[in-house]
Amino acid sequence: MKALLQQQLNTIIAELQYPAIDINFDTPKMEAHGDLTSNAALLLAKTVGKNPRQVAQSIVERLKIDDSFLSAVEIAGPGFINFRFSTKYVVEQATKILKEYHSFGKSQAGNGKKTNLEWVSANPTGLLHAGHGRQVLIGQVIGNLLEWTGHDVTREYYFNNAGNQMRTLAESIYARYRQELGDDYPLPDEGYKGEYITDIAKEIIAAKGDTLKQTDEERTYFKRYGEEWCFKKIKLTLARLNVKHDVFYNEDSLYTTGKITEVIEEFKKKDLAYDSEGAVWFRATKFGADKDRVIVKSTGEPTYRLPDIAYHREKFRRGFELIVDIFGADHIATIPDVLNGVNALGYDTKDVKVIIHQMVSFVNGDEIVKMSKRNAKTYTLDDLIDEVGVDAVAYFFVMRSVGTHLEFDIALAKEQSDKNPVYYLQYAHARIASILRHAATAEIHVDDVATLLATTDFSLIKEKEEIDLLKKLLAFPEIVKSCAFSFEPHRLTTYLREVAETFHRFYHEHRVINDDKQLMQARLTVCLMTKIVIANGCKILSVSCPEKM
RNA sequence: GAUCCCGUAGCUCAAUUGGAUAGAGCAACAGCCUUCUAAGCUGUAGGUUCCGCGUUCGAUUCGCGGCGGGAUCACCA
Numbered sequence: 001m002k003a004l005l006q007q008q009l010n011t012i013i014a015e016l017q018y019p020a021i022d023i024n025f026d027t028p029k030m031e032a033h034g035d036l037t038s039n040a041a042l043l044l045a046k047t048v049g050k051n052p053r054q055v056a057q058s059i060v061e062r063l064k065i066d067d068s069f070l071s072a073v074e075i076a077g078p079g080f081i082n083f084r085f086s087t088k089y090v091v092e093q094a095t096k097i098l099k100e101y102h103s104f105g106k107s108q109a110g111n112g113k114k115t116n117l118e119w120v121s122a123n124p125t126g127l128l129h130a131g132h133g134r135q136v137l138i139g140q141v142i143g144n145l146l147e148w149t150g151h152d153v154t155r156e157y158y159f160n161n162a163g164n165q166m167r168t169l170a171e172s173i174y175a176r177y178r179q180e181l182g183d184d185y186p187l188p189d190e191g192y193k194g195e196y197i198t199d200i201a202k203e204i205i206a207a208k209g210d211t212l213k214q215t216d217e218e219r220t221y222f223k224r225y226g227e228e229w230c231f232k233k234i235k236l237t238l239a240r241l242n243v244k245h246d247v248f249y250n251e252d253s254l255y256t257t258g259k260i261t262e263v264i265e266e267f268k269k270k271d272l273a274y275d276s277e278g279a280v281w282f283r284a285t286k287f288g289a290d291k292d293r294v295i296v297k298s299t300g301e302p303t304y305r306l307p308d309i310a311y312h313r314e315k316f317r318r319g320f321e322l323i324v325d326i327f328g329a330d331h332i333a334t335i336p337d338v339l340n341g342v343n344a345l346g347y348d349t350k351d352v353k354v355i356i357h358q359m360v361s362f363v364n365g366d367e368i369v370k371m372s373k374r375n376a377k378t379y380t381l382d383d384l385i386d387e388v389g390v391d392a393v394a395y396f397f398v399m400r401s402v403g404t405h406l407e408f409d410i411a412l413a414k415e416q417s418d419k420n421p422v423y424y425l426q427y428a429h430a431r432i433a434s435i436l437r438h439a440a441t442a443e444i445h446v447d448d449v450a451t452l453l454a455t456t457d458f459s460l461i462k463e464k465e466e467i468d469l470l471k472k473l474l475a476f477p478e479i480v481k482s483c484a485f486s487f488e489p490h491r492l493t494t495y496l497r498e499v500a501e502t503f504h505r506f507y508h509e510h511r512v513i514n515d516d517k518q519l520m521q522a523r524l525t526v527c528l529m530t531k532i533v534i535a536n537g538c539k540i541l542s543v544s545c546p547e548k549m
Numbered sequence: 550g551a552u553c554c555c556g557u558a559g560c561u562c563a564a565u566u567g568g569a570u571a572g573a574g575c576a577a578c579a580g581c582c583u584u585c586u587a588a589g590c591u592g593u594a595g596g597u598u599c600c601g602c603g604u605u606c607g608a609u610u611c612g613c614g615g616c617g618g619g620a621u622c623a624c625c626a
Binding site for chain 1: 551552553554555556561562563564565566567568569570571572573574575581584585586587588589590591605606607618619620621622623624625626
């Protein structure tokens with residue numbers, strides 16, 4: 001429809017000898033403004049030197065209106081051209097929801113673009129804490145959105161199992177190990193204080209007894225055991241949220257394959273790096289930073305910036321055309337350096353999309369929930385899932401735009417009532433499922449879509465609430481696309497809420513199960529279409545949609 | 550002090566990425582269940598979109614300057 005109108009408007013504009021412009025259509029916010037609107041006349045008015053309403057008038061006069069598509073074309077406000085769809089057109093379009101069913105909403109807009117999505121990437125030194133949930137789910141939903149829009153997505157988890165943090169992990173476990181064996185052995189100053197460290201130590205005692213009291217300098221056994229233990233837990237937590245990464249990329253491989261030194265040498269050759277005070281520095285000031293950054297410490301160990309740069313170069317080398325990184329706001333300072341570094345190596349950073357999400361705070365009703373890392377009792381993501389359930393976790397973490405601080409109300413999330421937005425959506429789905437069960441007893445079987453399409457008199461769908469609902473449902477593919485291309489998953493939750501709302505209104509106004517079997521069948525298809533859209537949307541959100549509540 | 554994010558109804562947040570009369574949910578008030586799930590629906594009330602200037606047909610959205618909140622500013626990741 002858009003393409004058709006666009007073509008027509010373009011020809012008319014050419015006929016009128018107006019300058020060619022990009023014609024786009026919006027869906028008006030207000031119902032009175034029709035189903036599609038174009039601001040073409042407003043854009044033309046200035047260059048043409050006419051009143052925008054006159055411009056609109058001259059365009060509309062030449063428009064050939066096919067009334068099987070459009071019921072009205074109006075000029076409104078300062079010069080908008082508003083189009084209103086015919087009922088027939090809307091209903092006809094809606095049948096494709098049934099035809100496409102589980103894939104309604106999918107598109108090939110991404111053209112199979114090879115896409116790397118990297119997120120979570122927590123090092124195996126501990127458990128995922130509740131705050132990690134935001135990143136976990138933003139990434140999960142963005143991954144799903146990219147797949148629904150025809151991107152070839154590789155889900156990647158980047159980790160570092162060497163360096164300071166792992167040493168600290170090993171020392172911490174060792175200290176607890178000694179303590180559990182009754183020795184007076186202190187936890188290192190910067191050691192991990194979490195209870196899980198003691199759990200790990202106890203496991204090691206169970207397996208090895210006190211035979212590891214004398215270990216090598218590197219605490220190799222403790223390091224490896226701790227890493228495996230943490231990774232196992234992290235993966236289990238992710239699995240509860242249906243998150244599965246395709247690739248676990250080990251930072252260490254960048255060293256063993258020489259990628260790190262390669263980057264240093266290349267930087268030095270381009271005079272982007274230099275030696276000073278025993279360290280190697282990156283000329284960040286050349287890119288507008290306030291000071292240069294150390295990329296190799298005087299100890300010989302690189303700082304995180306260097307491997308990050310090398311890693312991103314490897315992503316390009318691996319053939320990815322779109323690179324998506326998701327970071328929390330606490331990592332914001334490092335991003336410019338990495339992008340500048342990658343850029344200096346000759347890659348176009350416009351293909352790197354960095355999504356920075358703001359932090360999460362937790363409240364329990366009126367009470368602020370503290371979750372300091374220093375505290376021994378951390379509130380883990382598992383704890384949160386245990387407390388409020390998978391669906392609430394999945395929904396709540398993506399329901400706000402990534403750029404805004406998220407307040408997660410635990411009391412609200414676990415409340416099984418109308419206050420909780422997850423239930424509003426799931427309730428709509430369950431309600432539909434219930435209606436469809438009634439239909440089965442009336443011998444209409446909605447699971448046979450082919451028969452349904454062949455035998456339903458769709459012209460019986462004509463009530464305002466039905467048409468409003470179908471229009472809303474038909475917007476789904478566009479919503480999926482715009483969420484995917486803007487990397488804004490929260491808009492999907494907003495949209496699905498609107499779908500549920502529009503459905504509830506329809507339900508309230510019109511009985512589905514009734515004596516007029518033809519009418520009942522027509523309305524059942526409306527219900528089924530709604531169910532399909534909610535189910536597909538929930539699938540993208542990783543939220544379940546129950547048949548009964 | 551610098552950089553980035555945010556500031557919208559009493560509270561939590563939307564706003565089709567520059568569009569028309571700024572919308573939802575909670576909370577408040579008033580209604581709606583002998584009929585398909587009331588975990589629902591309808592109505593009322595609630596606003597100087599932090600302030601100021603600018604850009605233009607048009608600004609919550611873009612630019613500049615303030616104010617307020619958060620994050621970051623390591624030879625930690």
